[in-house]
Amino acid sequence: MTMGDSAILRKTARSDERHSPAALVRAMLLAACMLSTLVSSHAQSASPKSPPSATAADSTNPPEKVGEALFQVHCVVCHGSEARGRVGLAPSIRNRDFLALASDTFIRETITQGRPGTAMMARPDLAGPATDAIIAYLRSLHVENPLTIQVDWNLKYEGNQAQGSEKFFVYCAPCHGPRAEGYSAGVVGTGIGLPGFLAVASDDYILQTTRLGRLGTPMQPFVGPGGLANLTEQDIKDIIVHLRHLGETYVPEPPGVYREANPALGQTLFTVNCAPCHQATGEGKIGFAPSIRNRDFLAIATDDFIKRTVHDGRAGTGMLPRPDLSEQSVVDIIGFLRALPSPIKLAIEVDPDKSFAGDPQAGEPKFQTYCAACHGPKGEGYTIGLPGTSIGLSGFLNTASDDYIFQTLKQGRLGTPMRPFLGAFGLANLQNSDAHDIIAYMRTLPSQQAPAASTDSDFE
Ligand code: HEC
Ligand code: HEC
Ligand code: HEC
Ligand code: HEC
Numbered sequence: 001m002t003m004g005d006s007a008i009l010r011k012t013a014r015s016d017e018r019h020s021p022a023a024l025v026r027a028m029l030l031a032a033c034m035l036s037t038l039v040s041s042h043a044q045s046a047s048p049k050s051p052p053s054a055t056a057a058d059s060t061n062p063p064e065k066v067g068e069a070l071f072q073v074h075c076v077v078c079h080g081s082e083a084r085g086r087v088g089l090a091p092s093i094r095n096r097d098f099l100a101l102a103s104d105t106f107i108r109e110t111i112t113q114g115r116p117g118t119a120m121m122a123r124p125d126l127a128g129p130a131t132d133a134i135i136a137y138l139r140s141l142h143v144e145n146p147l148t149i150q151v152d153w154n155l156k157y158e159g160n161q162a163q164g165s166e167k168f169f170v171y172c173a174p175c176h177g178p179r180a181e182g183y184s185a186g187v188v189g190t191g192i193g194l195p196g197f198l199a200v201a202s203d204d205y206i207l208q209t210t211r212l213g214r215l216g217t218p219m220q221p222f223v224g225p226g227g228l229a230n231l232t233e234q235d236i237k238d239i240i241v242h243l244r245h246l247g248e249t250y251v252p253e254p255p256g257v258y259r260e261a262n263p264a265l266g267q268t269l270f271t272v273n274c275a276p277c278h279q280a281t282g283e284g285k286i287g288f289a290p291s292i293r294n295r296d297f298l299a300i301a302t303d304d305f306i307k308r309t310v311h312d313g314r315a316g317t318g319m320l321p322r323p324d325l326s327e328q329s330v331v332d333i334i335g336f337l338r339a340l341p342s343p344i345k346l347a348i349e350v351d352p353d354k355s356f357a358g359d360p361q362a363g364e365p366k367f368q369t370y371c372a373a374c375h376g377p378k379g380e381g382y383t384i385g386l387p388g389t390s391i392g393l394s395g396f397l398n399t400a401s402d403d404y405i406f407q408t409l410k411q412g413r414l415g416t417p418m419r420p421f422l423g424a425f426g427l428a429n430l431q432n433s434d435a436h437d438i439i440a441y442m443r444t445l446p447s448q449q450a451p452a453a454s455t456d457s458d459f460e
Contacts, residue, residue: 067137164242253326261335314395363441392445
């Protein structure tokens with residue numbers, strides 16, 4: 001927890017001195033909050049909130065420093081500290097050979113357009129100075145014996161696709177997948193047959209990568225007598241023609257759900273797309289990403305709630321939208337989550353159409369007393385470094401029904417700092433009507449947030 005956060009806690013504590021039963025609860029909340037902060041102190045450092053130091057680049061704050069701060073917030077979960085990558089999850093982007101071949105434009109377009117169908121999400125919100133600063137940071141990282149190589153970004157190679165297909169299958173498919181779909185096939189290499197990669201990579205970029213390999217990663221040099229397979233340049237050109245063919249004939253999974261959930265496939269998809277934040281089996285990290293294998297969460301969240309959360313993301317938080325993931329893939333992921341072992345499963349009916357007539361004005365002081373310590377005075381959540389999620393932002397409120405919130409308050413979330421709040425056994429013995437007031441107040445919160453929750457504000 002930062003100084004700012006404890007200031008928020010102190011402020012909340014003081015302004016509520018008159019409600020006496022709340023004092024005890026507050027002490028417990030604070031204890032819970034402190035505890036969770038200890039647990040999450042590591043996560044905090046990589047939390048997807050605005051980096052405090054990422055203000056305009058100037059002489060005291062050179063672009064590579066700004067870029068480093070942005071990298072810590074937006075990229076480190078997947079690309080690892082110092083951008084070294086994680087085999088099978090995200091490539092090394094501080095790699096000598098990568099940096100020698102990739103132009104600034106290549107990196108810029110990869111960041112802003114992403115690689116649809118992979119966990120590399122498009123970040124148009126980082127276009128402009130933020131992306132330039134990240135590139136400056138990558139280029140400032142120390143590499144042994146740096147290389148300079150000219151890549152031709154326009155040249156097109158001729159080759160024989162049928163032969164390329166055979167060679168690809170023998171030499172490349174074991175690491176890049178049978179259709180070069182990359183990590184989602186459970187392999188260690190990237191999706192070099194996907195349209196997103198092929199749109200930014202030139203033929204020569206691919207040839208040079210195959211010639212050089214990537215020092216320190218499983219990608220070896222393949223060409224010539226020193227290469228792993230003694231392939232000729234023409235062999236690689238054939239393979240490139242085949243890769244282009246794969247890109248042109250790529251069919252994203254059809255919309256809709258056409259078979260039952262496959263939890264095993266779901267696990268692979270979860271590992272590459274969700275585990276960097278939600279952890280290997282969905283248990284989450286307090287203050288960073290919630291547990292989505294939690295018994296109470298899975299009882300209250302419908303499949304539709306999870307699908308919408310993945311598709312739309314939660315604006316202004318680390319949960320970025322993934323409209324490119326097919327509905328079938330998300331169904332497989334949900335199948336994986338629901339099949340995970342859990343303490344005695346619960347069945348809770350949430351009525352998405354029910355709404356409660358609470359009083360937002362009466363809800364405000366209750367929210368500030370019982371919820372703000374963990375979720376923030378305006379429900380900003382992780383974005384201001386607190387252990388609870390961003391329940392005051394429109395991303396959450398547009399997806400969650402009144403009854404979803406009500407049931408969460410009644411049930412709590414086993415094993416997380418979110419306790420049950422309602423009734424005699426609840427943490428605060430709140431009544432149903434108190435919950436209705438709090439919900440009514442929460443619905444007013446999005447209009448109270450600072451206008452741009454977007455990362456552009458890092459440069460204002
Ligand atoms: C949720 C995980 C995730 C996050 C967050 C992420 N990336 Fe990626 N990134 C990937 C994956 C996966 C790939 C490889 C995709 C593929 O198969 O082509 C990738 C590829 C790249 C590449 C291309 C590397 C190459 O070998 O061609 C660059 C450059 C890159 N990412 C930069 C960034 C930057 C900068 C950020 C932060 C703004 C970022 N990424 C955030 C997962 C992520
Ligand atoms: C032993 C496994 C392995 C084999 C075999 C392999 N690759 Fe790779 N390749 C990788 C890995 C891993 C990466 C990403 C490097 C990283 O993780 O930082 C990669 C990266 C690449 C890239 C850069 C992709 C990008 O996102 O910028 C290209 C192009 C490529 N490989 C082409 C090929 C071709 C063509 C073949 C067959 C001749 C091949 N690879 C065979 C493992 C392999
Ligand atoms: C870059 C990090 C990141 C990645 C990758 C990511 N998430 Fe999230 N996710 C978050 C954060 C942060 C939140 C909490 C947002 C908030 O504060 O409301 C979240 C929230 C959620 C929620 C809502 C949980 C709740 O308690 O209501 C679901 C469901 C979810 N994510 C599913 C997924 C799935 C499925 C994937 C993979 C397809 C995924 N996420 C990938 C960061 C991530
Ligand atoms: C002690 C800290 C703490 C307090 C106090 C607290 N919460 Fe939470 N709350 C959390 C955490 C942490 C989570 C996410 C659980 C996880 O990480 O898996 C959460 C989750 C939630 C969720 C589910 C959000 C989602 O993304 O699906 C709702 C709704 C919620 N809290 C509402 C409230 C309300 C309303 C109050 C006040 C009555 C409150 N909470 C008080 C810590 C707290």
